[in-house]
Amino acid sequence: MNHPHQLTICAVFLALLAFIPGYTQSLQGKVTDSQSGEPLPGVSVVVQSSNQGVSTDAQGNYTLNLAAGTYQIQFSYVGYDAQTRNVTIASTDVTLNVGLVENIQTLSDVVIVGSRSTQVRSSVETVAPVDVISARELQTTGQIEPTQMINLVAPSFNSARQTIADGTDHIDPATLRGLGPDQVLVLVNGKRRHNQALVNVNGTVGRGSVGTDLNTIPTSAIDRIEVLREGAASQYGSDAISGVVNVVLKKDTGTTANLHVGQFYERDGSNAQFGAYHGFKIGKLGVIGAAVDVRFREGTNRAGTYTGPVYVNWNAARGANETEADWLARRQNLYLQDEALIEERGFSRENNMQIGNSAVNNFGGMLNGELQVTPKTQVYFSSILNHRKGQAAGFYRYPFQTTQVIPELYPNGFLPEIHSTIWDLSFLAGVGGEIGNGWRWDVSSVFGGNSFRFDVENSNNASQFARGANAQTEFYAGTIKFNQNTTDVGISKDFGKAIGLTSFNIAAGLSYRLDNYEIEPGEEASYRNYDLNASPLRAGGAQVFPGFQPENAVNESRNVFAGYLDIETDITEKLLLNAAGRYENYSDFGGNLAGKLSARYKFADFLSLRGTLSNGFRAPSIHQRYFSAISTVFVSVAGQGLQPRQQGTFPNGSPVAQAFGIPSLTAEKSINYSLGITSQPVSNLSITLDAYQIDIDDRIVLTGQFARGTSGIGPQVAQILDAAGQTEVNAAVFFTNAVSTRTQGIDVVISNDITMPTGILTLTLAGNINQTKVQGEPKVSETLPADVFGNALFNRQERSRLEWSQPRNKFTFGANYRAGKFGANARITNYGVVKAFDISNPALDETYRPKALTDLSVSYQVTKFLQATLGANNLFNVYPDEIQVRQYPTPGDPTNLDNSSFGRFVYSRAATQFGFNGGYYFVNLSARF
Known part of the structure; x- marks a missing residue:
């Protein structure tokens, strides 16, 4: 002793x-x-x-x-x-x-997002549900892009690639709990991430929304991703109605590198990715991490065989004085003429379209660091640079479409292409520390910008028909830009010990944000009609994507002031409370106050009950206020299938919008309720179950088309458009606060680590069940009659897009086994039902059944530095249900008027569960030095 x-x-x-x-x-x-x-x-x-x-x-x-x-x-x-x-x-x-010990984080692990307290709490101890996804877990998905990685491991997160959707082919919409891409807030290192410049204006998930492009973040730079599955507008501000995704960047010492190569079973869609990270130790100050990421993604094509007209338009509407027999006989005669020309000229009906993933080359880099400049002061910074080149196609233009095709250029028609150039830059700098007796402070500023340039190739401006073979085939169609600068000042202190509690943390802060949105017009030939006296009138501008016009040009800014107060306290050893409030004032529409009250009560060490009541908001994005464009869209016309229309999107507050009775945009407002149970009956088993309801009023949508016509509001539409000088526009759409919705659902996460004699087995069951329902009738105009205006503003197709275009449920069961040098990962994901409704004809509605996909990979530690992984996603090559083909109007008629667009679409592009590319196999090499 x-x-x-x-x-x-x-x-x-x-x-x-x-x-x-x-x-x-x-x-x-x-x-x-x-x-x-x-x-x-x-x-x-x-x-x-x-x-x-x-x-x-x-x-x-x-x-x-x-x-x-x-x-x-x-x-x-x-x-x-x-x-x-x-x-x-x-x-x-x-x-x-x-x-x-290898860091194995699962969906049940929880870190800092959702709380400003210094108390460390696990997923079964917090007041809010948070998923934590480690870099290693992201890598095991066999994906190369962050959105698709998260999609496979976070059940409440949904992202499926879109096709034939203009710019949205190049940026994946991402959602939480079945809501919109703009109703989830993205943070990087806990700071607001800027939105993308692109507005999703085509017929996709999130139509009319402005999301955040997660794929601009290098995968090699990600340490972990935290998904807060709860409304948090009172803590982080606008957009956080459905939750928050926080991307935490690496800042460790050491070096990692990853090489991925893969291909779909159909022998297209090859992917290659290389990422590397290195952490530099800066003396005793800290570490600076640097990462590079290069991705090459080949396009895929799952187009069907085209059965429609090519050289002669036999898909003609019935004449007013024509009998059905005469009409069918005329159509049959034209059909035979067309078939003869197809055979004579050797036209192939196979793969006229490019329906699948766009081709994308992506280059990114990251710097991230934190330096301890004094014992109680840290300086931190991060920067991300991303450059992307993309290529996607639109609808094929056939020779019979004489108002769209110059025959001397394209005697057999053409497939126009949209080429994108995307730049994304962000830089964060901040300083924080501790002063006095435990007062923590932080000051930071982050700048972010995103630009999207449109170029059109393999196309024509049909109004240049007089130039024949010398007409232009490539066009610069314009650039859209969004920049954001956010400055935050925060201070907090835990008064718990002073008042005899385990914790009583008070945090307060101020924020100033500046948003800027720009549209730069394209070259003249991309939008101009050079012969308005031609008969028939030919389409002006570049086919597939007419360029932005000078009248679309905009350079607008707004500022946002905000202040928040956040209190979190352990009232007793069993009761934890959190209250937060935030006020934001926008220079372009006014202010909003959001509040939140959360509680967790621990009945025992293994069982807790948690719940939240909050209100939230989402301010209209500056894009939604000022975006305008003339674009070519294809709509379903009774008796004629998909037909092209020149659609004008007119900005809120414009004379055209006012003439249609569209009111000024205001904020979406939500009420969020949640109640959950958390349990950890044994140390290696955790269970969380959270039910929620999200009511959103004044939800912003992009309206249906107000189209010219001879019935309903058609004559009034024509009168308004002509009076505004929009004589070439066939239809108008607007952003407006049109509908209210209710979303109800349940999240469940069960995770278990099992230590076996030969290794460790981690089992995870994670699922989300949700449904969104439109409440009441859409808001109508005071200018146009409600009985017809309401359907044009928000038709049944747009309703189904909100209610049914994303899976109603999604469950993932995963098993990860590690034993010495060997590892294996298996995952089964079940995607629930989705539906797509026709604008007006219920007979054309589609329902797509639930499907289960299996992913499997095995890994081996080849050397002390190198691990090799061989795997397959969608191992059994599962595809969604095919579109039903319906004969119209009578058997034997050569038309197939349905959602397949004369057989070109085998799978739906309106409602997607998991894409339609089929099985994918890959090899992954990971090195650590």
Whole structure:
């Protein structure tokens, strides 16, 4: 037994040794993987509170020369949990071997998003449900883009690639809990991420919305992703109605690299991705992380065989004085003429279209760091740069479409292409720390910008028909830009000890944000009609995407001031409360106040009940206020199938919008209710179950078409458009606060880690069940009659897009097994039913049944540096249900008037569960140094 005076003598002796010049001893050892026993090279070994540190060599060995004393030694490595060991150096060398545990985060792990308290809480202890997805878990998905990675592991998150949707082919809409892409807020390192410049104006999920492009973030830069599945407008501001996605960037020492190559079973859609990360230790100040990411994505094509007219338009409407027999006989005669020309000219009906993934090349880079400039002050920063080139196609223009095709250029028609050039840049700088007695403070500013340039190739401006074969085929169609600068000041302090509570954290802050939106017009030939006296009148502008016109040009800004107050306290050991309030004032439409009250009560260590009542809001985006364009869209016309129309999107507040009685935009407002149970009956098993209801009033939509015609509001539409000088526009659409919705659902996450004699098995069951219903009737105009205006403003197709275009449920069961050098990952994902309704004809409605997809991969640690993975996504090559083909109007008639557009669409583009590319196999090589 040691006596106090003996301990004192030893301490004095060690202290004296430290003052003897050159008197040091060696601390040495080996760092290995705790499971496989393999050495880990490049592990950071740092003496805390000093500038001393080394990295392990290729055999995992390290050596430090230390003076006598007691030290804390930290071992950290990318992908592993850091360890800190206490070591006493005396008169002899010391050996310290360490086995690091692989960092295996699951959906049930929870970190900081959703709370400003310094208290550390797990998923079963928080007041809000949060999924945490580690970089390793993202990598096991076999995907190369963040949206698709998250889609496979977070059940409440949904993202499916779109096709034949103009710019939306190049940016994936992403949603939470079945709501819109603009109703989820994206943060990077806890700071607001800027939106994309693109407005989704075509017939896709999130039509009329402005989302955030997660694919601009390098996958090699991501440390983890936190998904807060709860309305949080009172904490983080506008857009957070359905929840928050927080991307946390890496800032560890060490080096990682990843190479992925893969291809779909159909032998197209090849993918290649290379990503690398390295963390630089900056003396004793901290670490700066740098990452690069390069992705090459080939397009896919699942188009069917075209059965419609090519050279002669036999798909003619019945004449007013024509009998049905004469009409069918005329159509049959024209059909035979067309078939003869097709055979004579060798036209192929196969794969006229490019229906599937767009082709995209993506290049990105990241810097992220935090430096301890004083003992209580940190400077932090991050920057992301992304450049993307994309190519997608529109509808094929056939020779019979004489108002759209110049025959001297394209005697057999043409498939026009949209080429995108996307730039995305962000830079965050901040400083924070602690002053006084526990007062924490933070000041930061983040700038972000996104631009989308449209170029059209393999096309024509049909009004240049007089130029024949010399007419233009390539066009610059314009650029849209969005820039945002957000400055935040925050301060917080935990008064818990002062008032006798475990915690009583108060946080408050101010924010100023500046938004800027620009539209730059395209070149003249991309939008102009050069012969308005031609008969018939030919379409002006570039086919597939007419360019932005000078009258569409805009450069508008707005500012937003905000202030918030957030209180979180452990009232007792069992009761946790959180209250938050936020006021935001927009220079273009006014202010809004949001509040939130949450509670969690712990009945026992293994069982808690949590719930939240909050109101939220989403301000109309500046894009929705000022976007305008003339575009070619294809709509279903009774008796004629899909027909092209020149559609004008007119900005809110414009004379045209006012003439149609469209009111000024205001904020969407929500009431969120949630109630959940969390349980951890044993240490390695966690269960969370959360039910929710989200009521949204004044939801902003892009209206249906107000089309010219001879019935209903058609004559009034023509009169308004002609009076406004829009003589070439066939139909008008607008952004307006039109509808209210109610979304109800349940989230469940069950995770279990099982230690086996040969390894570790992690089982996860995660699911989301939700439904969105439109409440009441859409708001109508005071200018046009309600009985017909309401259907034009918000038709049954738009209703189905909100209610049925995303899966009503999604469940994932995953099993991950690790044993020494071997690993295996299996995942089964079930996607619920989706539906697509026709604008006016219920007979053309489609229902697509639930489908289950299986993903499987196996990995092997080839060397101490390199791991190889072989896998397949959608292992059994499952496709969604095909579109039903219906004969119209009588059997034997050569038309197939249905949602397949004369057989070109085998699968629906209006409602997507998981895409329609089929099975995909890949090889992945991961290295750590």
